[in-house]
Amino acid sequence: MNTKSFEVNGRHYDPPAKPIVVICMDGSADEYLDITMAHGRLPNIQKMSVSGYRGMVRGALPSFTNVNNSSIVTGVSPKVHGICGNYLYDTQLKQEVMMNSASYLRSGTILAAAADAGRKVAVVTAKEKLRDILSYKMKGIAISAEKANLAQLETHGIENVEAIVGTATPAIYSADASLFVLKAGVAFIKAGLADFLYLSLTDYMQHTYAPEAPESLAFYEAQDKLIGELMELGAVVGATADHGMNAKVKADGSPQVLFVEEMLEQQFGDLGFRVICPITDPYVKHHGALGSYVVVHLDATEKVEEVKNWLMQQQGITEVYDRTMAVHVLEQPEDRIGDLVVLSARDVVLGRRASYHDLAALDGTLRSHGGRYEEMVPMVLSHPLKPAYRIKAGGDPRNFDIFDFTINGTIV
Amino acid sequence: MNTKSFEVNGRHYDPPAKPIVVICMDGSADEYLDITMAHGRLPNIQKMSVSGYRGMVRGALPSFTNVNNSSIVTGVSPKVHGICGNYLYDTQLKQEVMMNSASYLRSGTILAAAADAGRKVAVVTAKEKLRDILSYKMKGIAISAEKANLAQLETHGIENVEAIVGTATPAIYSADASLFVLKAGVAFIKAGLADFLYLSLTDYMQHTYAPEAPESLAFYEAQDKLIGELMELGAVVGATADHGMNAKVKADGSPQVLFVEEMLEQQFGDLGFRVICPITDPYVKHHGALGSYVVVHLDATEKVEEVKNWLMQQQGITEVYDRTMAVHVLEQPEDRIGDLVVLSARDVVLGRRASYHDLAALDGTLRSHGGRYEEMVPMVLSHPLKPAYRIKAGGDPRNFDIFDFTINGTIV
Known part of the structure; x- marks a missing residue:
């Protein structure tokens, strides 16, 4: 196995001659690990916590999937890599557009750099929507569980994936969509196809089930078993999450939503408000495009301060920033956010207007993310930390330091 | 055992005919439970997590001990009960004063109301400084571990405490200071002296040791054993924390402090700045009066907005509010905070000026609290939740809902 070191986005990586596996456990609020471990059903993560490391790390905001996956594979904040949601209003084009394409990415990735340094890289993502960004300029394997059966050697770096993994392409709204990703990781290492892997799961289960639900316990137990297989193959494993997950409901269990565009029009009249929900993506069953973070554009820009102050006083709203402060406090790319x-x-959760969101599409209750209370996520490492990284882990480590911790920080 | 229901601060409490024990595990960031449980050394809390409940709750800000203990025993926010730190600048008296006295408390307590309703109430706190607030207008036992040997029947509702507990009065800077509190709880129930208890520990250990330190693991294991004894006595046990705990250090392990009064004078000159560190208390070995929350008074009040905007842009500062917004966002009592x-x-951490803080007094590294990142804390209950409380637990429950959850929310 090639162990050349490499540099990307100002950081140096010096991988050991062992398989490196970084896992993004999509939507894994720490409570999912807590409860499953209390049930004795996370033996491998429990072992990692004792002989390696378990602690909390701070994700990027907004606490959405694309944003944090982009941060994890680049090692930098959205301010640098440019991906600040799934969806944005392009003020040049005057159009609302999806941000799922690598053409929006402003930084190279650790994965591409590792491949250039000679590692056999594989990226496996549950959702096809992430594949383009994660495989940006990368030589190696890049597949999604969702479209595993469509992978072609020329475009995906691999074919016959179902045969290699030994599992059929899963339904995207399932536990299997995530488990397939981990199974593919195990299979690729076993077959000698990869020695540097990024495995990115999906949070359909967390959107649908609370941590103590039997379905969730079984799901985490199954993940844990596959993580154990990765460790048995000699991998250095680092796991974190893109964001947490919370129930967004009233006391009666019904969705608790503020429709911000409607609220603003009711208060201020027509100032040309346009509220963008950057969680919006083609996968509606999870969250109905409702998260705890929106951006507001308005034509009457002289009213920004007034609108900001009014919003800050509304019950359920916790933070409001103008563009300049959003860049500073939330690490956002200045040209891809709104006025607020x-x-x-x-x-x-924050929505646009009632008619814009299809709450009937939800599977079960409304559980979502995007805000400050889904910012802190677990980090679990298979190997113990070097002293300098122990101090770093105790400071303000980020989830997008996970490659640094896994590669540079562990005693293998 | 008397099971009359009672009402206090707008909430109704209907305690079952079992001992009720609420524990404030001072400074217990969730990571302390995570790691000790991973080591298999929290068998009773593990059992509670499975057959009762474990989840996260949001504390009151600032995330300090007195503030949150006051919230827990009243069931309301600092805006209502008035205790917003250990220390404040009294703008009427033009004096800096300690806020440790019950004379600052603006709400009655659940403990006093339970006693009035006929329960045998006992409050045991590690630190003497809390005893006055916690025992406000309360008939029953109120002692501190720190001064256990000085308790008198007339003033403390009990005497010969060392003999009853079977342990000598502990040193305040020790694990024993907290363990004594739990031992006293066990002893009081066994002796039929109390059936409604509030046990408030101290965070000296968490200030001094990270979650994975052997000293911390042993400390939590010892707590767990005593919690097990409480459950064996048939108690309904609810445990939460007043605040979390984080290392506040640079990459080299040295304290990372912004001295705000000095910074402001350097930037703005003499505008009559007075920075108050509300964590300041007589117990300096923990934290050197350094926490992640300060208030700023200034004579030149016309400059408040300008100072606010400048502070918001300083690296390491995450939130700045003027008085009005601090009342709204941080639930603060308007008359007891500063201009910012x-x-x-x-x-x-935020300090006043370098000369004001004695970092040499620290035992070990600087670990502290007070801000947003010590706001979320665990809640563990010995009994399963009723359906309505399961929804509540999944929403935005507070650590000061702990008496409500323990008394009204559990299926006993």
Whole structure:
């Protein structure tokens, strides 16, 4: 195995001659690990916690999937890599557009750099939407569980994936969509196809089930078993999450939503408000495009301060920043946000207008993310930390330091 | 055992005919439970997590001990009960004063109301400084571990405490200071002296040791054993924390401090700045009066907005509010804060000026709290939740809902 070191986005990586596996456990609020471990059903993560490391790390905001996956594979904040949601209003084109394409990415990735340094890289993502960004300029394997059966050697670096993994392409709204990703990781290492892997799961289960639900316990137990297989293959494993997950409901269990565009029009009249929900993506069953973070554009820009102050006083809204402060406090790319950025409480989501969101599409209750209360996520490492990284882990480590911790920080 | 229901601060409590024990595990960031449980050394809390409940709750800000203990025993926010730190600048008296006295408390307590309703109430606190607030207008036992040997029947509701507990009065800077509190709880129930208890520990150990330190593991294991004894006595046990705990250090392990009064004078000159560190208390070995929350008074009040905007842009500062917004966002009592309230990052503490803080007094590294990143804390219950409380637990529950959850929310 090639162990050349490499540099990307100002950081040096010096991987050991062992398989490196970084896992993004999508939507894994720490409570999912807590409860499953209390049930005795996370033996491998429990072992990692004792002989390696378990602690909390701070994700990037907004606490969405694309944003944090982009941060994890680049090692930098959204301010640098440019991906600040799934969806944005392009003020040049005057159009609302999806941001799922690598053409929006402004930084090279650790994966591409590792491949250039000679590692056999594989990226496996549950959702096809992430594949383009994660495989940006990368030589190696890049597949999604969702479209595993469509992978072609020329475009995906591999074919016959179902035969290699030994599992059929899963339904995207399932536990299997994530488990397939981990199974593919195990299979690729076993077959000698990869020695540097990024495995990115999906949070359909966390959107649908609370940590103590039997379905969730079984799901985490199954993940743990596959993580154990990765460790048995001699991998150095680092796992973190892109964001946490909270129930966003009233006392009666119904969704707790503030429709911000409607609220603003009711208060201020027509100032040309346009509220963008950057969680918006083609996968509606999870969250109905409702998260705890929206951006607000308005034509009447002289009213920004007034609108900001009013929003800050509304129950359920916790933070409001103008563009300049959003860049500073939330590490946002200045040209891809709105005039205002708005975050909501642990149990509140922000929407555009009632007619814009299809709550009937939800599977079960409304559990979502995007705000400050889904910012802190677990980090679990298979190997113990070097002293300098122990101090770093005790400071303000980020989830997008996970490659650094896994590669440079562990005693293998 | 008397099971009359009672009402206090707008909430109704209907305690079952079992001993009720609420524990404030001072400074217990969730990571302390995570790691000790991973080591298999929290069998009773593990059992509670499975057959009762474990989840996260949001504390009151500032995330300090007195503030949150006051919230827990009243069931309301600092805005209502008035205790917003250990220390404040009294703008009427033009004096800096300690806020440790019950004379600052603006709400009745659940403990006093339970006693009035006929329960045998006992409050045991590690630190004497809390005893006055916690025992406000309360008939029953109120002692501190720190001064256990000085308890008198007339003033403390009990005497010969060392003989009853079977342990000598502990040193305040020790694990034993907290363990004594739990031992006293066990002893009081066994002796039929109490059936409604509030046990408030101290965070000297968490200030001094990271979660994975052997000293910390042993400390939590010892707590767990005593919690097990409480459950064996048939108690309904609810445990939460007043605040979390984070290392506040640079990459080299040295304290990471912003001296706000000095910074402001350097930037703005003499505008009559007075920075108050509300963590200041007589117990300096923990934290050197350095926390992640300060208030700023200034004579030149016309400059408040300008100072606020400048502070918001300083690295390490995460939130700044003027008085009005601090009341709204941080639930603060308007008359007891400053012109500005300032919070800092997970790894940063705020001080007044270098000469004001004795960092040499620290035992070991600087670990502290007070800000947003010590706001979320665990809640563990011995009994399963009723359906309505399961929804509540999944929303935005507070650590000061712990009596409500323990008394009203559990299926006993």
